[in-house]
Amino acid sequence: MRGLFCAAASLVVIAASVPACAGGIYVVENGQGNNPVAVKKEASALAAVPVLPNGKQNQGFKYGMLYDLPGAATHVMRGHVDAKGSIAVHDGALPYILYVISGSGKLSLNDKGGGQIGEVAYKPDDVIVFQPNTLHGWTNGDTAFEFLGVELPAPQK
Template sequence: MRGPIHGLCAVLALAIAAPALAGDLTSIELDPSGKIAVAVKKDSAKLSPIPDIGGIANKGFTYGAVHRVAPNSIDISKGINVMRGHVDAKGSIAVHEGPNQVYVLYVISGTGKMTLNDKDGKQYGDITYKPDDVILFSPNTWHGWVNGDTPFEFFGFDMQAAQK
C-alpha cells in the first residue's frame, strides 16, 4: 500500500513544482568566426509571482523572461522578448492594458476565458482559450484572464517598441 501512496505523493510534488520548471532553452548562434552555427544552452525562465497589475490583485500568476534578443541588424530599433507565464487552476490575471507593441501568446495548457475590456475596465466580451491556441494582441488592448480547473501555461512573444 505504501508504494502507491509514495507514487501519488511524488506525482503531486511534481505537479506542484511544475510551474517553476521549464524545458531547456537552446540558442542557435554563430561562432566568433561568423561561419559556424553552434548550440548554446541558456538558463530557463525563472517565474516570479506577479501579485497585482496596476494595484488590482492577480490570483496565482507567475511570469518571467525566457530570453531577450537585443536590437538586431535587420531593424536596430526592435528586439524580441520571449516570456513564459503560469496561472494556477481557478487563478486570474487582472484587467490591464497590453503594452504598446504586438504580443503573440501561445497556450501550452489550460482552459478558461480571456475578457475583452474597454479603457474603463468594463467587460464587453470574452473568448475561450485552450491548449495550442494562438492569440494575437494589437498594441494597447485591454483584457484580463479567468482560468479554468487546470493550470494555464503559456509563452508570449513581443517586439520592443521603437526607441525615439
C-alpha cells in the same frame, strides 16, 4: 504583417520545444566558419505577480522572461496561472503574441472603463495576438494555464 506571422511561427516552434516545467534554452548562432552552434542559456525562474503595475490583484499568476533577443526589443516570456486563478484586466503597450501550452478558460475583452465587452474561450494550442493597448483579463479553468509569449517592438509609424 509578414514579421508578425514569422514571430508567430517562431513562437510555435519555441513552444513545442519547451515543456510545462522549465527546460533548456538554446540559442543557435553562427560559430567558426559560419557553422551553427547551439549555446545554452540560463532560464530565469517564474516570479509571483500578485499585483499588476496598475494596482489590480491577480490570483496564482507567475511570469518571467526566458530570453531577451539582443538589439531587437523582442522578449520571449513564460507564464503560469494556477487552476481557478486569474490575471486582472490590463493592457500591454506593445504587440504581444501568446501561445497556450495548457489550460483553458476565458479571456475577457474590456472597454476603457474596464467593463467586459466580449470574451474568447482559450484552450491548448491557441495563438492569441494582442495589438498594443488592448484591455483584457484572464480567468482560468480547472487546470493550470501555461503559456509562452513574445513581446515585440513598438510598430514603426
